[in-house]
Amino acid sequence: MAKTVAAFGEVMMRLQVPGYDLLSQASTLNYSFSGSGVNVVSALTRYGHTGYLVSRLPANPVGDAAVTYLLKLGIAPTYLMKGGNYVGMYFLENGFGVRPSRVTYSNRQESSFNTAPEGTYDFDSIAKPMDAIHFCGITLAMNDGVRKQMKELAQAVKQQGGLVVFDCNYRPSLWGEGGYEKAKPHYEDMLELADIVMMNEKDAMFTLGMTTTQESRQAQLEELIPEVARRFDISVVAGTHRSINGDNTHSLKGFMYKKHTFTYANPLSFSVYDRIGAGDAFTSGIIHGELEGFDTEQTVAFASAAGMLAHTVVGDTPMSSERDIFRAMSESARDVER
């Protein structure tokens, strides 16, 4: 049954060099608009839910282009506030084989979202209809104003009985030196408020400062995640382990911890066309499974297949329907559909 979901987060303009050229070789860029929250909510609208983004954009041609793009992604514009002057941007140069892709950010601290004054959003009325809302650790890295808004909105949704989803998504370059210490209290605040958390053992160790004597990733995971869930009273913790293979394919192994039990998806290996945003597709799958009451096996398999398909699609934002994902769960590589 269709639910009402939202995300709180920044809209970024992605400026991508076409093909495999470097920025100093090319003369054109492809642009689109995305963001962790954009990606998760847009994916959820493709599964049939009604999706909102709570954000702020400038009243100028760049802001208009962002709104138009979000409409195209199926996002309702109700909570897109107008104000400020800038949209955060990043440049993407595609890697090839042994040459990695590169992302270069423009100044996002001055963006309309990151400079939104108090009172920009009416959190109570936004929270009222929400069955679930998504937050992301990237937003937490921005500044005090945004952190305050983020926590207030999470609080408001929680009070109304909506699910609070938090994706840890720690980005070292955003927090700078000594970042883990700066980040820790804010992460703890969000974990206190969250019902569903996207994280793995690295977040527990680095951001929360937990320790383990285990050596394998899985053993570390299985020791630390239950502890986190207990400490912060989180119903669902989910995430993936990614590895990059010698032939440039990626492998993804999804997991989900719920009711004291770990469930693992079958590991998936696949060629990658556009890696950015694939984690958000996984998140959207976990949220969808929880909203729809899938059993745990189905949820983590659905989320993993959603993540896998997102690697095969152009752009940050997942484009698969629920039907596409179910089909991918049951099939192997196939010939043309005609």
Added chain:
Amino acid sequence: MAKTVAAFGEVMMRLQVPGYDLLSQASTLNYSFSGSGVNVVSALTRYGHTGYLVSRLPANPVGDAAVTYLLKLGIAPTYLMKGGNYVGMYFLENGFGVRPSRVTYSNRQESSFNTAPEGTYDFDSIAKPMDAIHFCGITLAMNDGVRKQMKELAQAVKQQGGLVVFDCNYRPSLWGEGGYEKAKPHYEDMLELADIVMMNEKDAMFTLGMTTTQESRQAQLEELIPEVARRFDISVVAGTHRSINGDNTHSLKGFMYKKHTFTYANPLSFSVYDRIGAGDAFTSGIIHGELEGFDTEQTVAFASAAGMLAHTVVGDTPMSSERDIFRAMSESARDVER
């Protein structure tokens, strides 16, 4: 020695989304014109034969663009009749890795070809110079008018002493529910008229309703094809077995049954750039071998290499010369030619 060949069939407009975008992401399409008969005849002109297409196109800018495209493919325009209003179209979205390609058809029942009234074509004069003519099961799926024309033209060419080639090419989506029963009598009519038939064991089982207790594809093939050849008095039956490998390469194993003997080509494995039309390249190789009097081993190896190369070229229509194919038969992956 150059021969005169023709095909009877529809010209379709292919509208392809560039790169790996979906139709709902992109804003441009690449277009070209093709069709099973177009592909086979164009390939044969590249081997040095004179090639015609017997078809009907509208006298409007879309029809003119189709004619121009066929000219570019080396096809003589003599038997391209003018009339009707529409060209059949299909949209192609390229898959990537685990995400399959998708084909979406426009309405082709109303196309100039499929609405050609009786008397559109002068079959006797068309048949007169032909050394061989190609028909395809896709055309057989269209409607009674087209089926009647197809059989009349096959009859006329057979009477003049030309070779009749029939590619079974059963497409379930075109025949709809209960399709095999509807299709069977028409397939039997064409098999009665044909000298060279492209088919494999599945056609025998599903379309002709034959049964076998064998379990492997090859054993089924070797039981059923000789039976078909005998029953319909067919000199050559040829086809391929395709498999899709874990690393997204395809493997193709060509076979040919002639004078009570099966000949198999060495299986070929290769990366795929554009899969559509590759079967027609294989067919063109079988026809060329038969017209030129190649021995069976050479014919099936040539057809397989033609099929393989067609997977590496943009568009439905094969672009390789006879020399390109002979080189591919004798060589492995190589460095730049300079």
Added chain:
Amino acid sequence: MAKTVAAFGEVMMRLQVPGYDLLSQASTLNYSFSGSGVNVVSALTRYGHTGYLVSRLPANPVGDAAVTYLLKLGIAPTYLMKGGNYVGMYFLENGFGVRPSRVTYSNRQESSFNTAPEGTYDFDSIAKPMDAIHFCGITLAMNDGVRKQMKELAQAVKQQGGLVVFDCNYRPSLWGEGGYEKAKPHYEDMLELADIVMMNEKDAMFTLGMTTTQESRQAQLEELIPEVARRFDISVVAGTHRSINGDNTHSLKGFMYKKHTFTYANPLSFSVYDRIGAGDAFTSGIIHGELEGFDTEQTVAFASAAGMLAHTVVGDTPMSSERDIFRAMSESARDVER
């Protein structure tokens, strides 16, 4: 104040040859989705209204692309029904100077919209919230099923107290020979239901069969339009006179007849980038003026400026905001805005 508006009409896929190439010269097409109703409603959403399209699209990749495009245009998807198999298409080749542009249609009679069975739309619930609804003579030319739906929906909106807008838009090629006679009763039905009608003296003479001894366009207009308004009890009749100048600029003179009085806009002359859909921009301006309670001078000036700006924008669908149009009403050609 924001109102709720809708249009009933077909969504067409526009396939445009880039630049000034002919279809037989090029190899790529730009595509978008439009339609008279799409254009009018999308323009109205840019002026701040909530806009719906009442239509039907196939549940396949082409239909999905159409829905995505309408979302991007700001149109709410609530009344876009799913069903049928095809989207109507047209090819556009841009003219240059003395060489006119050419439009070639694909078969639209088989489109999802034109084959929608009875019961596809729930007219009463659609009509309930509507302050205004737009219909177009192009739809009237399609077939009996569509005509019936069109009149039922107009009736339903009228009963709920919404404004019915009808744009005569007679297209000779769609009605065929003897078209005026076939069209007349249907036009009369729609005129009986309409509050605002887009037409000029030619519609009165050719479609309604009225006669006049006047010779100039303006005299004919001023004799016939009041008669039409009286006979069908129409509050507003509006339209334009277009002329094409020697230097390839176009001139447009908008008029509006309301409360027994003609009001004319100042004639506008301008260079043309994309002429298609500009009439719909004019219509959107008239509707906006009436919904907002502009005085007659302002309404017809606003509509004319909206029409003029639509000639300078890529695509069928107007892209100007209310502010852009007001600015164009008050200014002449200007330097870069920076």
Added chain:
Amino acid sequence: MAKTVAAFGEVMMRLQVPGYDLLSQASTLNYSFSGSGVNVVSALTRYGHTGYLVSRLPANPVGDAAVTYLLKLGIAPTYLMKGGNYVGMYFLENGFGVRPSRVTYSNRQESSFNTAPEGTYDFDSIAKPMDAIHFCGITLAMNDGVRKQMKELAQAVKQQGGLVVFDCNYRPSLWGEGGYEKAKPHYEDMLELADIVMMNEKDAMFTLGMTTTQESRQAQLEELIPEVARRFDISVVAGTHRSINGDNTHSLKGFMYKKHTFTYANPLSFSVYDRIGAGDAFTSGIIHGELEGFDTEQTVAFASAAGMLAHTVVGDTPMSSERDIFRAMSESARDVER
């Protein structure tokens, strides 16, 4: 009635910078193949004639691309010989307004055409079916080998009773210093052989060294052309006077001298999209009129309209049908055709 026509001439590869960039700004080129003879013959095939090009191209991918392009233009490949190594090329940078377009040639003396050895072409068998053949002063500027072939072929066609058409087309940069003296004897040879000649008063003065005391172009024309026609026994002399207007439009006034009488077309003024090859369109119109037996007024009007339309089409080669040209003769600038 369809006639059989040919041209003798080089095929050039045109490498055009897209839009209005300079070669040192851009990174892509559009390419096509053309040539004076290509343009004239291709235009004639659009009017319904069968057209050949007598030329020589290398047996490599560039030569193959040229042949494919000529096929697309409707030219029969029968007399396209294979041999040599290179195709002549030129780069085109589009001017804008006061900035003129620029053409830069690659080395064409080494092209397959310009290095064709004696015996490359079988002139007698080529000449046999020809109703008319076209030659151009550009070819005459190449080298002794080509000049000899040109004159032999003209002789052969004349003997068979075909019309010999010669377009003077003197290009100063190809003949170098003292060019008029070098060129004169060769021009005289061709004029002796020609039935239809494209030239104007400047050719008479500069290439043939004739003198006049008249000052206006028209008076010079009317004094010199009859003298040329008498001296070389030419049935038809035709040409144009071009002027470039202040608003960047061009004006063209076509003339034709036949049976001791000058006939002038109405001067045409128009915007220019692609100026190159427009003279060849005019020539094709004169040849068509003569082959079809149009009266003189109709021929020169048809040729002028053909020339005008060629300025509005991308590429060197005219793309208009006979019907397009007749329509342009009877109409002024018009709205979209739909």
Added chain:
Amino acid sequence: MAKTVAAFGEVMMRLQVPGYDLLSQASTLNYSFSGSGVNVVSALTRYGHTGYLVSRLPANPVGDAAVTYLLKLGIAPTYLMKGGNYVGMYFLENGFGVRPSRVTYSNRQESSFNTAPEGTYDFDSIAKPMDAIHFCGITLAMNDGVRKQMKELAQAVKQQGGLVVFDCNYRPSLWGEGGYEKAKPHYEDMLELADIVMMNEKDAMFTLGMTTTQESRQAQLEELIPEVARRFDISVVAGTHRSINGDNTHSLKGFMYKKHTFTYANPLSFSVYDRIGAGDAFTSGIIHGELEGFDTEQTVAFASAAGMLAHTVVGDTPMSSERDIFRAMSESARDVER
């Protein structure tokens, strides 16, 4: 004789929507790098001088792309310092006819140039070889740090005996409310240091607060500019009066005040392809004339023709050689150069 010139200023990234699409319609952008100083110096290198830019760019892929672009423009990289994080950007949407072009800036206060700390540049060693250096009022609008650097560098060049060029170029949007008062003391400082000043009567009235009772632009100019020149001891004051004509062509009238005398260029009218940066082309012409010792008439005619040609070339940066400009001074619109 080749001189050594420099400019001090920011490098901006220009992100331009191709064709006439809006940013909310398109999906690709063309990018380049420019700036008032970049444009002037690059133009001067095309006239044969050695040119430097004194600026600061980040050590990341965007900064690298900027440096590469400046190299391509002929600018020596010696004084391009590395540091900071961002490059200022602006988006450009091309207008068409009555619809004006739009420029939207990203946040440039945080750019590498605008955040360069004291000591970034070694002004004395930079100043030493310079025959002339260019500054611009846009830079003056940035912040105190940049203003200080600008004045120090001007001082250093003046002391070494180099010419100081200052282009007033007041941009209201950069100074904000009450901008003229804020700007005045800084403009006065720069005028004190300058030898050549680009300005017109509006700068005198608005920025310097001078008054006049004259009404025509020319009379105001002729009253105020001599006063400015005297007061600040400036040898050359030059500028243009631009008007936009009804047919979208622009007219430009250049003037130059030197040794108590006004010299005017013939007014030029022309079609405009890319208006941005054309003022810098005019400036480059004035500097070139002064460096080369042209007489006043020649200098102002050369500068005007340079400005005119810059309107016909893609991008902000002039691309004409000295020879192109001399040719444009002596000729009217011409046919293809071949």
Added chain:
Amino acid sequence: MAKTVAAFGEVMMRLQVPGYDLLSQASTLNYSFSGSGVNVVSALTRYGHTGYLVSRLPANPVGDAAVTYLLKLGIAPTYLMKGGNYVGMYFLENGFGVRPSRVTYSNRQESSFNTAPEGTYDFDSIAKPMDAIHFCGITLAMNDGVRKQMKELAQAVKQQGGLVVFDCNYRPSLWGEGGYEKAKPHYEDMLELADIVMMNEKDAMFTLGMTTTQESRQAQLEELIPEVARRFDISVVAGTHRSINGDNTHSLKGFMYKKHTFTYANPLSFSVYDRIGAGDAFTSGIIHGELEGFDTEQTVAFASAAGMLAHTVVGDTPMSSERDIFRAMSESARDVER
């Protein structure tokens, strides 16, 4: 520490069909300018050296575009002489999988470089500042004039104490039949002059006519190269062994012979995007290592990684910085850098 380096060689225009189309399928080309010397010097400027090219280009738009491109590649224009008429060109069609890439040359014997008369270059002043200079066997294949210039310049640099680098790079198609015999004396002359030589065992056997009874490539190498080094008194001989794997990846094993010892790099395997010019990247790495005084292990590892990365970048010319290459030496395939 930054050194001063140069190369002597031709600048070629590369005209590449985009994607995987054949030249007879496409209509656009991407162009760039390169050459063995261009590639080596440009790579060295990315490592921080100052780089020159000694060559000759025409004073026309094609020559201007070449100069602009070389500037963009970081090459100083001081020794680019102006003269002659043509730039050598080659067409590149990308292969896919089993279909090899194809290179087709235009006539380069007539290029500005290959027709440079004696006295074009002032070798003594060019040689003076050079720490190293690069020559290539491709240039040696051109003609006597160029060979003479090449040897004179090598002599001049050697006398000034600069390093002479010679890359054997024997191209059979350039020398024609009996090429090895023709080439041998010229290769011997260059080897006498060279300090660093790029070659492997095949050059020793085929070009120098040496023999060996060894069978493996490595054993042949280790027998022949020391002999060559001794005979011609060469300090460093380096090169690679390339193999193409079944999955279309390439493997590269770099070697370096110095002070009587062979050093081998770890073999590298990688996917290939653009193979052309990768050998020049390896060469640039060897030169850089020698100029910077790297130890042998580091030099050959650096050169190999430079070669590997060049296969992943668009165009002939390497684009990696020293830092990129060091990172590639220490890392395996990685996720996005952000």
